[in-house]
Every structure is written in C-alpha cells, then in structure tokens.
Amino acid sequence: MDPVRRDAQGIVDSIRNSIPTLSENLPPRRNIFGFVQVYSGALGPDFVSPFYSQTTTVDPVFDEMEKSVFDMVVAGKVNDRGEVDIVMVEAGATESAMELIDEGSTVPDEKVVADGINEAKEHISKLIDLQNISI
Secondary structure (H helix, E strand, O other), X not given: XXXXXEOOOOHHHHHHHHOHHHHOOOOEOEOOOOOEOEXXXXXXXXXXXXXXXXXXXXXXXXXXXXXXXXEEEEEEEEOOOOOEEEEEEEEEEXXXXXXXXXXXXXXXXXXXXXXXXXXXXXXXXXXXXXXXXXX
C-alpha cells in the first residue's frame, strides 16, 4: 500500500488511488504548508497490512488558515509617542478565496483590511514590549 496520501480529483482518480501501483501516478495530497501527507503506523509489516493510520493531526491554526479568504502580514514600530507606526503591509487572497466567497464568506474590502491593521497594532506593541523586557 502506498504510504503517501494521494489527491484524487474524481471517480477515476479514486479508483486509481485504491490500486497500489496506479496510485503512484496521482499527485500527493499536501497540507496548507505544502508538506506531503503520509500514512504511517501500519498494523504488521507494511507490505501485508491493509490498515494504515493517518499522521495528520487536528490543528486549530491550520483549520482557521484554510477558512481564511485572505492573509495579511503587517510590520510596525513604536514611535516616540508610544504609538505603533505601520511600516509595511502585505495582503493577498488565499488559494481558496473565490470558493469561500461563493459559499458566503465575507469579501475582504477596505474596512476588513483596516480592522486587521488596527488589530495588528495592538499585537505589535505587545511583542515589542516583550522584546524590551530585561532579564
């Protein structure tokens, strides 16, 4: 049995996925970070065991990232008045953005981006404060 989880996109691919030698021609299934997902922990020797367990764990961060319509990176610094100045913003749609919007997710407009930047200011300030703590 092929230990790599395969990305079956239809009925024919699903059939090929269940046949050991044919499944190797299908592309591997990848997680959100691009790592290939594999099965492990077979019951008995790998070549005779019909059972594999999946090593993918439930991670709430991955789940939320898969549900996001866009992602944003914000960099900032604290100015002389103690306020956070935003130095850089990068934002972009995720791979599943159009599907999620078609399913009813919020369309990221200027207000959503501005709210995200304002939320980031608080976290940037806290991170800078933590870096300035002397031990």
